[in-house]
Amino acid sequence: MSDSSRPLSPHLQVYKPQLTSMTSIFHRGTGVALSVGTLMLCAWILSVAAGPEAVDCFNAFAGSWFGQLLLLGWTFSVFYHLCNGVRHLFWDAGKGLDVDTAYKSGYAAIIVAAVLTVLAVIVALA
Amino acid sequence: MSLKSPIGRARGLGSAKDGLHHWWMQRISAVLLVPLSLWFVFSIACLVGSDYQTVVAWIAAPWVAVSLVIYFAALFYHSQLGVQVVIEDYVHGPAKKLISMYLMKLAHLVLAVAAIFAVVRIALA
Numbered sequence: 001m002s003d004s005s006r007p008l009s010p011h012l013q014v015y016k017p018q019l020t021s022m023t024s025i026f027h028r029g030t031g032v033a034l035s036v037g038t039l040m041l042c043a044w045i046l047s048v049a050a051g052p053e054a055v056d057c058f059n060a061f062a063g064s065w066f067g068q069l070l071l072l073g074w075t076f077s078v079f080y081h082l083c084n085g086v087r088h089l090f091w092d093a094g095k096g097l098d099v100d101t102a103y104k105s106g107y108a109a110i111i112v113a114a115v116l117t118v119l120a121v122i123v124a125l126a
Numbered sequence: 127m128s129l130k131s132p133i134g135r136a137r138g139l140g141s142a143k144d145g146l147h148h149w150w151m152q153r154i155s156a157v158l159l160v161p162l163s164l165w166f167v168f169s170i171a172c173l174v175g176s177d178y179q180t181v182v183a184w185i186a187a188p189w190v191a192v193s194l195v196i197y198f199a200a201l202f203y204h205s206q207l208g209v210q211v212v213i214e215d216y217v218h219g220p221a222k223k224l225i226s227m228y229l230m231k232l233a234h235l236v237l238a239v240a241a242i243f244a245v246v247r248i249a250l251a
Contacts, residue, residue, distance in 0.1 A: 028208075028212065031205075031208045031209075031212075032208075032209065032212060034205070035205045035208065035209050038201065038202065038205060038237055038241075039237070041201075041241065042237050042240055042241050042244075045185075045194075045198075045241050045244040045245060045248075046240060046241070046244045048178075048181055048182065048185060048244065048248055049243075049244035049245075049247045049248050052178040055178055055181070075167060078163055078167055079167075082159070082160060082163055082164070085156050085160075086160065088156075089153065089156065089157070092153065116164075119168075120167055120168060120171045121171075123168060123171040123172055124171040124172075124174040125174075
């Protein structure tokens with residue numbers, strides 16, 4: 001058996017983007033982003049433990065346009081990773097693996113994540 | 127290039143023996159994180175604009191403090207399991223892989239201990 005005859009992974013540059021591949025890549029992307037986001041989470045809880053001055057400092061950053069942008073991105077990432085993760089759990093159980101259901105659940109994950117993000121923003125601004 | 131067939135090269139090496147454990151722990155922590163993440167994000171959204179004492183009182187409530195410790199433990203555990211796979215996929219070379227894996231796991235341990243220590247300190251203050 002020669003190595004050259006083995007199937008190649010799709011070349012991303014010439015491979016047509018599909019919902020199924022994009023939701024998969026985005027799952028990993030949001031996962032890594034959320035791992036980095038734990039730094040902000042730690043900064044928050046440690047600032048509360050340190051005292052009111054530290055919290056003021058944290059709030060100044062979190063309240064800046066850059067901080068707000070990060071928080072919005074992480075909020076969507078949490079909900080997307082959560083919804084798409086539930087999709088993966090169903091696949092692990094052998095359910096919803098056909099192409100039609102995989103597309104429907106993909107759209108559902110994106111829509112539910114977007115709705116939850118909007119809800120969280122409304123609660124935060126209320 | 128070895129003249130051995132791929133199956134010949136793989137035979138006898140055995141599996142890493144912990145692939146299923148990694149997969150299973152990732153699922154167990156994921157299931158735990160579903161309700162905890164929803165609870166955490168919406169609780170924090172509710173706390174936006176609250177004064178310092180309100181935030182401290184919320185964290186210090188026994189059921190909240192316990193939930194936060196479980197949440198942080200599950201979160202950092204799940205996070206390092208996920209980033210481990212990313213490093214395995216994209217970081218090549220045994221030395222680079224070993225060093226980046228070690229630093230990544232160490233960073234997760236430090237952050238997890240710091241976050242949990244902060245919750246305990248606030249709760250017991």
